[in-house]
Amino acid sequence: MSDWTAGYVADIGYTFGYYHELNPLRVKLAFANQGLIAPPCVTACELGFGQGLSVAEHASASLVSWHGTDFNPAQAANAQELTSVAGVRARLYDESFSEFADRADLPEFDYIGLHGIWSWVSDDNRQCIVDFIRRKLKAGGVLYISYNTLPGWAAFAPMRHLMTEHAEVVGSEGSGIVGRIEGALEFAEKLLEVNPSYVRVNQQVPERVKKLKDQNRHYLAHEYFNRDWHPMHFATLADWLSETKLNFACSANYLDHIDPINLTSEQQKFLSDIPDIMFRESVRDFMTNQQFRKDYWVKGPRRLSELERLELLRAQRVILATPRSDVPLKVTGSLGAADMTESIYKPILDALANYKIRSVGEIEQAVAGQKVNFPQLVQAIMILIGAQHVFPVNDDEVIGKVKKQTEALNRHLIQKARSSSDVSYLASPVTGGGHVVSRFQQLFMIDMIRGRKEPDEWANFAWEVLSLQGQKILKEGKVIESPEDNLIELKQQARDFSEKHLAVLKALKIL
Known part of the structure; x- marks a missing residue:
């Protein structure tokens, strides 16, 4: 009997994660910032979509025709359910990459995305992916690909291998993957206690093992305990993609575009003296000890003139998607936490504080006289998007056409x-994508949709739901025990939701 899993963990489902970088709407600004033309996106494909939350939300919140596959039939069924509920005709399958690539009914794609797939599959599957991209990505099309990277994983890779080997060799088959993970973590802790030379040389390893203990076991199963796990250098990925006619465009992580928060002035100067773009990326990964890259590649890069670039940047529309009072004037890059200059960011955030859609050009006019020049404005918008406080937005026509789809999906969720x-x-x-809304906030929304208007009523409903299942609130790592204290906490959260988050969700047309 053949093993349809090909060594990938299949006896435990993946987490219901959502990944902003998979949203094709983000390509336009990232490319304009680099002086590149971004193609319009009509057809898109996600390879290895997991539980399908990203592909379902992107399909429901856009007019893009989405296709994709995930080999796990339970996950594919969940993704199909989500798109069906939304009334979206996405074509999602439970086929292997080779089976999917052989389909005769697939169009050519403007955009192909892979998040967290490349590093966790075999060389044979990687070659299938490369062949698929070569044949199915249109000229001018964009590939988004994320993967574990060297040198950032070099120190921890041996420990990961040892834990995986423990799970396979020592772990009890009858205990399931979660039991084997627990055993491997316990073994790793005991190993660290005897202070092996490996740990003395790689002193960050104990802290990373400690953090693993607090992480979701479903995530750990897929991240650390697959048979295949191959972090690689940027140059190695470039070699793999060489036959696809793709060129590296830029990072899909907007914060990576901002050198001052990632590189010292000496490092920036060192990199600027390297003429080869590809080699410069490899060296940059050493500067930042990069562990996970999120990259855009393009099949036939075309340059914008400076006039075109400035026009596109000014035309870019954005919206503030975090309560104004909750936006910290700090951002974290490879160099650690950095302060955001208040004299620049305060007027920009004030211009967006009514949660209306504004173009960058309109923001430029709003902050005129505040000593914020255009390059500073663009950098600030890039940072605010990278920190997930501000987001690019759809055209008004698209918003109107897809609102019923997102409403149907959200009510289901x-x-x-x-x-x-x-x-x-x-x-x-x-x-055109997803936004964080906590479980309790979703429960408040259910009661709102039923016609209740007061925060205390929403809290009462939420507590009815929780108490019926014997569930209690966890706050700051501790369980709130009494019903009275649980209800007090929910009422506080409901009032906070009403005072701050409700206006944001209405502006985003989630409510």
Whole structure:
């Protein structure tokens, strides 16, 4: 009997994660910032979509025709259910990459995305992916690919290998993957206690093992305990993609575009003296000890003139998607936490504080006289998007056409919040993607939709749902025990939701 899993963990489902970088709407600004033409996106494909939350929210919140596959039939069925509920005709399958690539009914794609797939599959599957990209990505099309990277993983890779080997060799088959993970983590802790030379040389390893203990076991199973796990250098990925006619465009992580928060002035100067773009990326990974890259590649890069670039930047529309009072004037890059200059960011955030869609050009006019020049404005917008406070937005026509789809999907998702906290993202027709909405906030939304108007009523409903299942609130790592204290906490959260988050969700047309 053949092993359809090909060594990939299949006896435990993946988490219900959502990944902003998979949203094709983000390509335009990232490319304009680099002086590149971004193609319009009509057809898109996600390879290895997991539980399908990202592909469902992107399909429901856009007019893009989505296709994709995930080899796990349970995950594919979940993705199909989500798109069906939304009324979206996405074509999602449970086929292997080779089976999917051989389909005769697939179009050519403007955009192909892979998040967290490349590093966790075999060389044979990697070659299938490369062949698929070569044949199915249109000229001018964009590839988004993320993967574990060297040198950032070099120190911990031996420990990961040892834990995986323990799970396979020592772990009991009858205990299941979660039991084997627990055993491997316990073994790793005991190993660290005897202070092996490996740990003395790689002193960050104990802290990383400690952090693993607090992480979701479903995530750990897929991240650390697959048979195949191959972090690689940027140059190695470039070699793999060499036959696809793709060129590296830029990082899909907007914060990577901002050198001052990632590189010292000496490092910036060192990199600027390297003429080869590809080699410069490899050296940059050493500067930042990069562990996970999120990259855009393009099949036939075309340059914008400086006039075109400035026009596109000024035309870019954005919206503030975090309560204004909750936006910290700090950002974290490879160099650690950095302060955001208040004299620059305060007027920009004030211009967006009514949660209306504004173009960068309109913001430029609003902050005129505040001593914020255009390059500073663009950098600030890039940082605010990278920190997930501000988002690019759809055209008004698209927003109007897809609103019923996102509404249907969101109503389906929030019903699941009654029994689970698995899904913490809802779809916005405004931004074409997902936004964090906690389980309790989703429960408040259910009661609002039923016609209740007061925060205390929403809290009462949420507590009815939780108490019926014997569930209690966890706050700062501690369980709130008494019903009275649980209700007090929920009422506080409901008032906070009403005072701050409700206006944001309405602006995003999630409510």
